[in-house]
Amino acid sequence: xxxxxELLKQDIRFEEGLNAxxxxxxxxxxxxxxxxxxxxxxxxxxxxxxxxxxxxxKLLKSEEIWYCGECMSCKTRCPRGNAPGLVIMAxxxxxxxxxxxxxxxxxxxxxxxxxxxxxxxxxxGYCLYLEGVGTDLHPEQGPVWDWIQDNYRxxxxxxxxxxxxxxxxxxxxxxxxxxxxxxxxxxxxGGNRRYEKIEYYSKKKAEEMNMxxxxxxxxxYFRYIYKTNNGSHTK
Amino acid sequence: xxxxxxxxxxxxxxxxxxxxxxxxVRSCVRQNFFPGSETTFLKIMRKELMKDIYEHxxxxxxTGIGYHGDIVPVETAMTVVARQFSLMTEAGYxxxxxxxxxxxxxxxxxxxxxHHFPEVEExxxxxxxxxxxxxxxxxxxxxxxxxxxxxxxxxxxxxxxFRLINKNTGEPLKVVDHxxxxxxxxxxxxxxxxAEYPYVLAGMVEEWGGKVIDYPERRHCxxxxxxxxxxxxxxxxxxxxxxxxxxxxxxxKPDMIITNCPGCPMFLDRWQYVINEMEGKRYGQNGESxxxxxxxxxxxxxxxxxxxxxxxxxxxxxxxxxLDKMGIEYDPDEKYNTSIxxxxxxxxxxxxx
Numbered sequence: 001x002x003x004x005x006e007l008l009k010q011d012i013r014f015e016e017g018l019n020a021x022x023x024x025x026x027x028x029x030x031x032x033x034x035x036x037x038x039x040x041x042x043x044x045x046x047x048x049x050x051x052x053x054x055x056x057x058k059l060l061k062s063e064e065i066w067y068c069g070e071c072m073s074c075k076t077r078c079p080r081g082n083a084p085g086l087v088i089m090a091x092x093x094x095x096x097x098x099x100x101x102x103x104x105x106x107x108x109x110x111x112x113x114x115x116x117x118x119x120x121x122x123x124x125g126y127c128l129y130l131e132g133v134g135t136d137l138h139p140e141q142g143p144v145w146d147w148i149q150d151n152y153r154x155x156x157x158x159x160x161x162x163x164x165x166x167x168x169x170x171x172x173x174x175x176x177x178x179x180x181x182x183x184x185x186x187x188x189x190g191g192n193r194r195y196e197k198i199e200y201y202s203k204k205k206a207e208e209m210n211m212x213x214x215x216x217x218x219x220x221y222f223r224y225i226y227k228t229n230n231g232s233h234t235k
Numbered sequence: 236x237x238x239x240x241x242x243x244x245x246x247x248x249x250x251x252x253x254x255x256x257x258x259x260v261r262s263c264v265r266q267n268f269f270p271g272s273e274t275t276f277l278k279i280m281r282k283e284l285m286k287d288i289y290e291h292x293x294x295x296x297x298t299g300i301g302y303h304g305d306i307v308p309v310e311t312a313m314t315v316v317a318r319q320f321s322l323m324t325e326a327g328y329x330x331x332x333x334x335x336x337x338x339x340x341x342x343x344x345x346x347x348x349x350h351h352f353p354e355v356e357e358x359x360x361x362x363x364x365x366x367x368x369x370x371x372x373x374x375x376x377x378x379x380x381x382x383x384x385x386x387x388x389x390x391x392x393x394x395x396x397f398r399l400i401n402k403n404t405g406e407p408l409k410v411v412d413h414x415x416x417x418x419x420x421x422x423x424x425x426x427x428x429x430a431e432y433p434y435v436l437a438g439m440v441e442e443w444g445g446k447v448i449d450y451p452e453r454r455h456c457x458x459x460x461x462x463x464x465x466x467x468x469x470x471x472x473x474x475x476x477x478x479x480x481x482x483x484x485x486x487x488k489p490d491m492i493i494t495n496c497p498g499c500p501m502f503l504d505r506w507q508y509v510i511n512e513m514e515g516k517r518y519g520q521n522g523e524s525x526x527x528x529x530x531x532x533x534x535x536x537x538x539x540x541x542x543x544x545x546x547x548x549x550x551x552x553x554x555x556x557x558l559d560k561m562g563i564e565y566d567p568d569e570k571y572n573t574s575i576x577x578x579x580x581x582x583x584x585x586x587x588x
Contacts, residue, residue: 011309012309012348012352012355013309015352016348016351032455032456032458032460032472032476033460033463033472035475035479036471036472036475036476037472066462068460069456069458069459069460069461069462069463069472069476070303070460070461071416071417071420071456071459071460072340072416072417072420072421073416073420073454073456075420075421076419076420076421076423076430083421089303089305089309092305093305093308093309096305096306105468106469109462109466109468109469110305110306112465112466113301113304113305113306113462113465113466114306116465117300117301117304117306117465118301118304118306118307121295121296121298121301121307125295125296126263126266126295126296127263127264127296127298127299127300127301128263128264128266128267128300130267130268137467138467140470140474140505140506140508140509141505141551142505142508142509142551143551144548144549144550144551145551147571148549151573154573155548155549155573156270157573158543158544158572158573159270159271159274159544159546159549160270160271160273160274161266161270161274166292167292168290168291168292169290169292170261170266170270170273170274171266171267171270172292174292174293174295175292175293177293178292178293178294178295179295181318181366181367181369182295182315182318184366184367185311185314185315185318185362185363185366185367186311187366188314188362188365188366189308189310189311189313189314189362189366190308190310190311191307191308191311194306194307194308194311195306198306225466225468226466226467226468227467227468228468229468229469229471234471
């Protein structure tokens with residue numbers, strides 16, 4: 001078994017986010033996720049700093065580490081200057097590195113984030129590509145979003161966008177050489193490796209769950225992880 | 236100069252904001268949901284304030300949403316950000332001006348990490364060189380676009396065609412300000428007023444005639460939570476956070492909400508629509524919802540710009556109640572006009588919020 005605490009210490013955010021926790025619970029008091037989910041950042045930080053390897057492994061496979069919204073309200077309030085939100089980011093990184101994320105319903109959702117936001121970064125140079133996302137996946141966007149999508153070019157033209165155009169401007173086409181640099185950065189710095197791990201472990205899990213997982217977002221496993229909520233996460 | 240008294244007390248809540256020559260980087264969310272706000276910001280900077288603000292066509296996302304969605308590793312995010320710095324260096328600028336609070340927070344976090352761990356900065360420099368052959372100089376000044384509007388709020392006020400005042404009663408409009416978590420919660424000294432007394436939006440509101448409302452959940456997150464909104468199964472968290480804020484602000488009878496972050500106005504706008512659809516509940520006055528604005532839209536209204544050039548037609552929650560109170564004239568028939576000649580005007584199916 002790996003020494004998980006030592007692996008966590010290799011993440012700069014863990015080094016920055018955790019000195020010594022006195023377990024006061026102010027982070028939990030201010031935390032919006034703790035209001036909503038069965039979530040207690042104080043307990044997580046206490047467990048991590050205990051160094052109990054078995055317990056940390058359970059944590060890395062748990063639902064809990066995926067409840068944080070990374071608002072970083074905890075960072076403002078901690079009297080010791082810790083940032084439980086940064087520790088959560090390190091835990092999530094390690095959970096994906098080791099393939100443990102597929103053991104929880106919330107963790108499995110990483111494939112959905114990778115195949116939407118992650119893919120848009122590499123294809124379009126921005127984290128959102130909303131031309132391709134309608135009210136079927138985002139019903140909360142309402143009738144105005146249907147109108148915007150039906151009239152995408154005209155609406156954006158009126159508001160000064162340079163939609164898919166050359167040169168600077170809103171929703172411009174990012175030059176090919178710039179996109180090549182971004183993709184190369186992902187290759188050199190471990191971004192691609194992270195994406196590949198998410199895909200690899202998700203495919204294994206889909207097989208184990210006897211679900212179909214093809215490319216893209218129109219398949220059984222993607223729909224399942226994107227929409228399923230077993231109702232056990234909240235208070 | 237030695238600072239004394241109140242000046243000394245408040246000095247830690249001030250920040251340095253460059254005066255001119257800005258390198259602008261766009262926002263993933265603001266471009267898609269509030270394109271009129273970025274257009275308006277550049278118009279104010281160039282045409283009203285006569286500032287030099289440059290946009291490099293090759294800049295990209297900072298990866299912030301992917302980073303906080305935990306799919307982009309920290310070193311990848313740092314190297315993409317280093318590339319943005321390199322484009323700025325190449326263009327001969329030193330003052331970085333992001334349009335996004337998530338970006339502003341990420342830039343601040345990275346610069347802070349590099350300050351405490353110089354060996355990490357050195358590693359990122361090597362990685363950027365290996366991937367792109369690029370070098371960079373770090374920004375001399377980092378300010379969010381709202382910081383600059385705050386800095387020049389008096390100049391905007393001097394050109395005001397309308398003020399945040401109810402023309403019928405002469406009373407200031409009651410305004411809820413929402414500054415967005417990553418503006419100052421992570422690094423309070425980098426935001427005007429810090430995390431306790433954020434003044435970036437309140438300063439604009441007061442200068443332009445309005446009155447800021449204080450209410451219990453003023454500092455609560457809007458509910459984006461990155462993966463908590465991006466994945467449909469988690470959106471209960473997102474709407475619950477917004478609802479908590481609406482319930483808390485309702486007794487104070489706000490006329491409008493002004494926002495700092497690109498995502499927050501979208502959530503505060505759309506979740507009012509959803510709560511009304513689900514529960515038939517609205518949080519504004521006279522059976523209406525509370526109009527939600529970006530700070531660029533509010534500045535544009537104060538300067539007398541056409542509301543439909545600002546992009547208010549892209550909101551799901553109608554903004555007209557505020558326009559009426561301020562005495563702004565507008566053509567309702569023009570709202571969904573797309574400005575393409577001879578194009579038949581199409582309107583959304585059911586905009587009833």
